Amino acid sequence: MTRTERVIEIENLSIAAAQGGVTLVDDVSLHVDAGGCLGIVGESGSGKSLTLRSVLGLLPPALKQTRGSTRFQRRAGEGLRSVAPRELRGHGVSMIFQEPMSSLNPTMRIGDLVAAGPRALGMSRRAAADRALQLLAEVGVPHPEQRARAWPHQLSGGQRQRVMIAMALSVEPSLLLCDEPTTALDTTVQDQILTLVERLRAERGLALIFVSHDLSVISRIAGRTAVMYAGRIVEQGPTHDLVDNPNHPYTRALIDSMPQLHGPPTRLKTISGSPPTAGLLPPGCRFAPRCPYVADVCLEADPPLLAIGPHRDTACVRQPVTNAGEQP
Amino acid sequence: MSALVELDDIAVHFKVRTHRSVLPTTLRAVDGVSLTVERSECLGVVGESGCGKSTLAGVLVGLTEPTAGQVRYDGQDMGVRRSKELRRRIQMVFQDPVASLNPRRRVRSVLAELIDCHDLVPDAGMTSALNSLMEMVNLPTRVLDARPRELSGGQRQRVAIARALAVRPDVLVADEAVSALDVSAQATVVNLLADLRAELGLTIVFISHDLGIIRTLCDRVAVMYAGRVVEEGTADTIFTGAQHPYTQALLRAAPDLRRRSTEPRPPALEGEPSGALDLITGCPFRPRCPEAEAACAKAPPPFIHDGSHRTACIHASSSHRATADTTPRN
Numbered sequence: 001m002t003r004t005e006r007v008i009e010i011e012n013l014s015i016a017a018a019q020g021g022v023t024l025v026d027d028v029s030l031h032v033d034a035g036g037c038l039g040i041v042g043e044s045g046s047g048k049s050l051t052l053r054s055v056l057g058l059l060p061p062a063l064k065q066t067r068g069s070t071r072f073q074r075r076a077g078e079g080l081r082s083v084a085p086r087e088l089r090g091h092g093v094s095m096i097f098q099e100p101m102s103s104l105n106p107t108m109r110i111g112d113l114v115a116a117g118p119r120a121l122g123m124s125r126r127a128a129a130d131r132a133l134q135l136l137a138e139v140g141v142p143h144p145e146q147r148a149r150a151w152p153h154q155l156s157g158g159q160r161q162r163v164m165i166a167m168a169l170s171v172e173p174s175l176l177l178c179d180e181p182t183t184a185l186d187t188t189v190q191d192q193i194l195t196l197v198e199r200l201r202a203e204r205g206l207a208l209i210f211v212s213h214d215l216s217v218i219s220r221i222a223g224r225t226a227v228m229y230a231g232r233i234v235e236q237g238p239t240h241d242l243v244d245n246p247n248h249p250y251t252r253a254l255i256d257s258m259p260q261l262h263g264p265p266t267r268l269k270t271i272s273g274s275p276p277t278a279g280l281l282p283p284g285c286r287f288a289p290r291c292p293y294v295a296d297v298c299l300e301a302d303p304p305l306l307a308i309g310p311h312r313d314t315a316c317v318r319q320p321v322t323n324a325g326e327q328p
Numbered sequence: 329m330s331a332l333v334e335l336d337d338i339a340v341h342f343k344v345r346t347h348r349s350v351l352p353t354t355l356r357a358v359d360g361v362s363l364t365v366e367r368s369e370c371l372g373v374v375g376e377s378g379c380g381k382s383t384l385a386g387v388l389v390g391l392t393e394p395t396a397g398q399v400r401y402d403g404q405d406m407g408v409r410r411s412k413e414l415r416r417r418i419q420m421v422f423q424d425p426v427a428s429l430n431p432r433r434r435v436r437s438v439l440a441e442l443i444d445c446h447d448l449v450p451d452a453g454m455t456s457a458l459n460s461l462m463e464m465v466n467l468p469t470r471v472l473d474a475r476p477r478e479l480s481g482g483q484r485q486r487v488a489i490a491r492a493l494a495v496r497p498d499v500l501v502a503d504e505a506v507s508a509l510d511v512s513a514q515a516t517v518v519n520l521l522a523d524l525r526a527e528l529g530l531t532i533v534f535i536s537h538d539l540g541i542i543r544t545l546c547d548r549v550a551v552m553y554a555g556r557v558v559e560e561g562t563a564d565t566i567f568t569g570a571q572h573p574y575t576q577a578l579l580r581a582a583p584d585l586r587r588r589s590t591e592p593r594p595p596a597l598e599g600e601p602s603g604a605l606d607l608i609t610g611c612p613f614r615p616r617c618p619e620a621e622a623a624c625a626k627a628p629p630p631f632i633h634d635g636s637h638r639t640a641c642i643h644a645s646s647s648h649r650a651t652a653d654t655t656p657r658n
Contacts, residue, residue, distance in 0.1 A: 186376035191581035216583035257515035259540030268515035
């Protein structure tokens with residue numbers, strides 16, 4: 001095993017509304033190594049998708065990045081270098097989205113969609129068309145020659161998602177950003193796409209950032225996981241360790257509220273209240289109003305994300321007390 | 329002793345036009361489904377998109393007219409045009425409360441109209457009836473004066489449940505009722521349904537693609553594929569001793585927080601559900617089935633019964649005794 005190389009490092013990312021200045025993502029830092037997968041999990045409105053989109057500068061016009069720097073390694077061994085989001089699009093970083101139908105141009109044939117990337121990078125028409133067929137075969141589209149002539153609407157959801165992955169791969173990225181790519185898919189098709197993404201990661205040494213609301217999907221695909229709540233990372237660490245020993249009360253509550261497939265059925269645990277509205281954050285820790293372990297100190301300041309063990313960071317003042325397995 | 333709701337060989341066929349031919353073709357959304365639901369039972373119906381589970385929900389509540397077959401309530405045929413009284417008894421909770429609640433009306437007026445329509449309480453008792461409805465779904469009474477957009481997703485879905493409960497139904501049909509919710513809101517609504525069932529003796533038909541929630545909530549599970557039930561049994565036998573290759577694949581494919589595998593594995597199932605337009609002779613699952621053989625192409629497999637468990641697969645063994653989970657349900 002060669003020394004793992006860092007592919008991307010994002011530091012102190014903050015995103016706010018352009019007008020009014022309401023902060024939606026607050027001081028998020030993350031990094032991924034070559035061949036690694038970082039999962040970002042959180043409920044709707046936690047800022048996970050915004051974080052991902054800002055990597056490529058794809059924020060909606062009403063939002064702007066107020067802080068943060070991105071450093072990216074374009075080629076292996078080259079080292080990290082400061083870059084602007086615009087420079088990464090089509091040059092080292094690709095992204096796949098949740099809804100493949102609205103992300104594929106309905107007026108272009110599949111083959112042309114996949115060939116567009118290589119064409120833009122200067123490949124000849126013929127070579128790009130051949131490359132498209134190779135890519136379609138690589139992502140498991142059956143009968144690539146026939147399918148290349150089809151239109152997006154003629155494909156099923158799973159096939160469309162494969163086409164989108166082929167498009168993403170067509171510019172030979174070293175980092176693939178995945179924004180809930182399996183949420184709209186059926187269970188067995190989701191399983192196929194996860195297997196495909198996993199295989200591409202292993203075979204191509206791709207680095208992945210995989211965003212999902214579903215921790216069980218994340219635990220299948222990501223080696224490391226960051227849990228986001230109300231715009232901040234509240235906990236991160238190796239996925240299995242994090243699932244087995246959640247340190248932050250929110251992570252623990254999230255896991256407890258998930259229905260289990262195996263073992264006798266149990267009543268689900270719920271999290272009281274609902275996530276705060278952006279701009280109306282509670283004083284102190286943002287999870288305090290819903291937290292079963294809340295103490296006076298929690299209301300004074302928002303706890304920073306601190307290392308509490310090897311590769312484990314948690315933003316909770318009670319650390320490492322909850323770590324000892326204490327129950328409320 | 330007959331079950332509360334019986335579906336007897338229900339078929340729903342639609343005539344659709346396709347680009348392939350000028351003549352309309354038949355889409356077999358539901359193709360010969362028989363199911364029974366006992367009083368106060370929770371039946372889970374699980375399957376992927378296009379398997380006909382939502383069409384089946386439409387048949388149950390009377391929104392969709394079956395092409396063939398009979399829906400019986402308490403042993404009595406519900407007929408094509410249901411009486412108001414029969415309509416009241418089976419109510420539906422839809423997936424998307426934003427789409428199923430009128431955005432211009434306050435919760436109070438939505439609920440009061442229903443109660444009025446069925447003359448369930450005298451006018452003087454309306455306020456207390458509405459308040460107790462809110463209490464039933466764990467919402468503060470101030471929600472009555474809110475419009476749907478002022479509520480969170482979980483609250484809206486609880487209002488949608490209150491809307492269904494307002495007319496005091498015996499049966500609740502929940503069609504993907506928690507699928508659009510975040511995990512924490514989802515847990516609240518799932519628990520609410522479990523409580524309502526315990527408190528009111530409500531019968532629930534819970535339609536979902538999410539096996540984890542089915543496991544949490546349901547006593548019995550029917551697995552649908554391509555318009556047919558392919559396996560049905562108690563939740564315990566389905567989750568611990570599934571017989572049909574499709575059910576087994578579905579269970580393997582479901583992401584599981586506790587599964588630890590370092591080895592990359594092949595997908596649980598190749599291919600995608602065939603379109604309901606494609607006519608497949610024999611077993612509808614045959615094109616994707618890892619165990620398919622020549623005999624599967626001959627005719628749709630009949631059910632092989634094993635006690636209350638039935639499997640539509642020629643490979644299912646009738647001698648099979650699933651290792652039933654003996655833990656009492658709560």
